[in-house]
Amino acid sequence: MTTAQQQAITDLITKMADDELILGHRNSEWTGLGPIMEEDIAFSSMAQDKIGHAWALYRILQEQLQGQDPDQFAFMRAEADFKCCHLVEMPIGTYDFSLMRHFLFDHAEAVRYDSLQQSSFEPLQQLSRKLKGELKYHTLHADAWIIQLCRAGEESYNRLQAALETCLPLAFGIFEPAKEEQELTGANIYPGERALFERWMDNIYPVLVNASLNMPDPAGISPQFGGRYGEHTPHLRPLLQEMGEVFRLDPTANW
Amino acid sequence: MYGGGYIFDEPNRKQLREEQLHDDPEKLAAFEERIAKGEKIEPGDWMPVEYRRQLTRLIEQHAHSEVIGALPEGTWITRAPGFKRKLALIAKVQDEVGHGQLLYNAAETLGKSREAMINDLLSGKSKYSNVFNYPAMTWADVTVIGFLIDAAAIVNQVANAKGSYGPYCRALERICYEESFHLKQGHDALIELATGTPVQKAMLQDALNRWWQPIMHFFGPPDKVSQHSEKLMQWKVKMASNDEMRNQFLDAYVPKIWELGLTLPDAHLHKNPETGRWEYTDPDWDLFFKVINGGGPCNQERLQVRKWAETEGRWVRKALMKPEERKVMPVA
Numbered sequence: 001m002t003t004a005q006q007q008a009i010t011d012l013i014t015k016m017a018d019d020e021l022i023l024g025h026r027n028s029e030w031t032g033l034g035p036i037m038e039e040d041i042a043f044s045s046m047a048q049d050k051i052g053h054a055w056a057l058y059r060i061l062q063e064q065l066q067g068q069d070p071d072q073f074a075f076m077r078a079e080a081d082f083k084c085c086h087l088v089e090m091p092i093g094t095y096d097f098s099l100m101r102h103f104l105f106d107h108a109e110a111v112r113y114d115s116l117q118q119s120s121f122e123p124l125q126q127l128s129r130k131l132k133g134e135l136k137y138h139t140l141h142a143d144a145w146i147i148q149l150c151r152a153g154e155e156s157y158n159r160l161q162a163a164l165e166t167c168l169p170l171a172f173g174i175f176e177p178a179k180e181e182q183e184l185t186g187a188n189i190y191p192g193e194r195a196l197f198e199r200w201m202d203n204i205y206p207v208l209v210n211a212s213l214n215m216p217d218p219a220g221i222s223p224q225f226g227g228r229y230g231e232h233t234p235h236l237r238p239l240l241q242e243m244g245e246v247f248r249l250d251p252t253a254n255w
Numbered sequence: 256m257y258g259g260g261y262i263f264d265e266p267n268r269k270q271l272r273e274e275q276l277h278d279d280p281e282k283l284a285a286f287e288e289r290i291a292k293g294e295k296i297e298p299g300d301w302m303p304v305e306y307r308r309q310l311t312r313l314i315e316q317h318a319h320s321e322v323i324g325a326l327p328e329g330t331w332i333t334r335a336p337g338f339k340r341k342l343a344l345i346a347k348v349q350d351e352v353g354h355g356q357l358l359y360n361a362a363e364t365l366g367k368s369r370e371a372m373i374n375d376l377l378s379g380k381s382k383y384s385n386v387f388n389y390p391a392m393t394w395a396d397v398t399v400i401g402f403l404i405d406a407a408a409i410v411n412q413v414a415n416a417k418g419s420y421g422p423y424c425r426a427l428e429r430i431c432y433e434e435s436f437h438l439k440q441g442h443d444a445l446i447e448l449a450t451g452t453p454v455q456k457a458m459l460q461d462a463l464n465r466w467w468q469p470i471m472h473f474f475g476p477p478d479k480v481s482q483h484s485e486k487l488m489q490w491k492v493k494m495a496s497n498d499e500m501r502n503q504f505l506d507a508y509v510p511k512i513w514e515l516g517l518t519l520p521d522a523h524l525h526k527n528p529e530t531g532r533w534e535y536t537d538p539d540w541d542l543f544f545k546v547i548n549g550g551g552p553c554n555q556e557r558l559q560v561r562k563w564a565e566t567e568g569r570w571v572r573k574a575l576m577k578p579e580e581r582k583v584m585p586v587a
Contacts, residue, residue, distance in 0.1 A: 034564065041353055070338060242334055249336075
C-alpha cells in the first residue's frame with residue numbers, strides 16, 4: 001500500500017468511526033427519555049452497536065495503520081481532528097428528529113458497509129461482513145417506525161415531513177467528497193462518496209414513498225459540508241468535553 | 256435494580272367495599288393452603304383483595320424503581336471513561352429499563368395498566384426506591400451503585416423470586432440472572448478505582464461515604480417498626496424481613512469493602528461474634544420517610560425527567576394507539 005493510500009484509508013476509517021461514536025453518544029442520550037420504553041431500549045441498543053462499531057474501526061487504525069490506542073484517540077483528541085459529519089453532532093432534539101436522523105444515517109451506514117464487503121482492504125472487508133446482520137435490523141427498525149408514524153395521523157406525519165426537511169441537508173453532508181478519494185476508488189478499497197450517495201438515494205426513496213413523505217428536489221438542497229475537514233457545528237465541542245470529562249481526570253490511569 | 260424491602264402504602268386510601276373487606280373464608284383457606292404447599296398463584300386464580308393490592312403495589316414500585324433507577328446511572332453513559340466502561344454501562348442501564356418493562360407486564364396481570372401505573376408515578380401517588388433520589392455526583396458513584404446497590408437488590412430479588420405469584424417470580428428469575436452480570440461489572444469498576452491512583456481512591460471513598468446511609472435505608476425500616484409484614488410473609492409476598500435482608504447484605508459485602516482498604520462511615524459497624532449478626536448505628540429513619548415523601552435531593556428532578564419523556568412522547572403514543580391504517584405485515 002502506498003503512503004497516499006494509507007493516509008486516505010486512515011481518513012476514511014476515522015470519519016466512519018467518528019460518525020459512529022458521536023451518533024452512538026447521541027442515541028445513548030435517549031436513555032430514560034424515550035417516548036415508550038420499547039424505544040428507549042431500541043435507541044440504547046443501537047447506541048451500543050454504534051459505539052461498538054467505532055471501537056472496532058479505531059482498533060483497525062491501531063493495529064493496521066499505526067494508530068493510537070482507541071481510548072486515547074476517542075477520548076483525548078482535539079475537536080478539529082474529528083472528522084464526523086454535522087448530522088451526527090446535532091443534539092437529540094425531539095423524537096421525530098432523532099428518528100429521521102436514525103433512518104437517514106443508518107441507511108447510509110448500511111450502503112457504506114455493504115460496499116465495503118467487496119473492499120480490497122481486508123480488515124474493512126471482514127468487519128463489514130461481520131456487521132451486516134446488525135445493520136439490517138437498524139434499517140428495518142427505522143423503516144417500520146417511519147412508515148407506521150407517517151400513516152398514523154396528521155400530527156405525526158407533519159412532524160416527520162418537517163424532520164425530513166431539516167435532516168436532508170445534514171444527511172447529504174455524510175457524503176462530503178474526500179480529497180484523496182481516487183486513491184481508494186482506484187485500488188478498489190471503496191467506491192467513493194458519489195456512488196454511495198446514489199445508492200443511498202435509491203434505498204431511502206421507496207421507504208419515503210411508502211410513508212407518503214415528500215422528498216424535496218435534491219438539486220435544491222445545499223449539503224452541510226465541513227465535518228470531514230474538521231469544521232464542526234457548535235454542538236460537538238460540549239459533547240466531546242462531556243465524553244472526556246472522567247477520562248481526562250487522569251488519562252494514564254486505568255478506569 | 257430493585258426498590259428495597261419497603262412497600263409504600265399510601266395513607267387515607269379509599270374505603271373498601273364490604274365484600275372486599277371480607278374474603279370468602281373457604282376460598283381464603285384454600286388459597287393459603289396452596290401457598291403453604293409452595294404452589295404458585297397465577298393471574299386467573301382466586302386471590303384475596305389485599306394480596307392483589309399489595310402485590311400490585313410491590314411489583315409496580317419495583318418497576319418504577321427500575322425505570323427511575325436508569326436515570327442517575329444513565330447520565331454517566333455519556334461520560335463513562337473508555338470504550339469498555341461505556342459499553343458496559345449502556346448495556347446495564349438498558350437492562351434496567353428492560354426490567355421495568357418486564358415488571359410492568361407482570362403487574363398488568365393483576366389488573367392495572369402500564370399507563371395507570373406511570374400516571375401514578377408522575378403524580379407522586381406511587382413510589383420508587385428512595386435510593387434513586389440521591390445524586391450520582393462522580394464516576395465513583397456509578398461504581399458504588401453498580402456494585403453495592405445492585406448487590407442489595409439481588410439479596411432482595413433472590414428472596415422475592417421464591418414468592419407465591421407466578422408472573423412476578425418468573426420475571427425476577429430473569430432479572431436476577433442479568434443483575435448478577437451487573438454486579439460483576441460494578442465490582443470490576445469499583446476495584447479498578449480502589450486499586451488505582453490516589454485521585455481514584457479518594458473519589459471512591461468519598462462516594463462510599465455519601466452512599467452508605469442510602470444503602471442502609473435500602474431494605475426499609477427496622478422490623479420493630481415495619482407494619483403489616485406478617486400476613487405478607489405468610490402469603491409469600493414478602494419473603495424475608497427488612498432486618499434479615501440487611502444483615503445478609505452486610506454479611507456478604509462489608510468484608511469485601513474492608514478488604515479493599517476502604518472504610519465505611521459508621522464506627523459502630525461490626526459483626527457480633529456471639530449472635531453472628533451485624534450491629535450498626537441506626538441510619539436516620541426520619542430522613543428515610545422525608546425522602547419517600549418527596550423531600551430528597553433529587554425527587555423533583557427525577558420526576559421532571561419522566562414528565563418530560565411523557566409529555567414529549569405523547570404524540571408518538573397517540574399515533575401508535577390510533578393508526579389510520581394498521582400495519583399488518585411483520586417487520587421482519
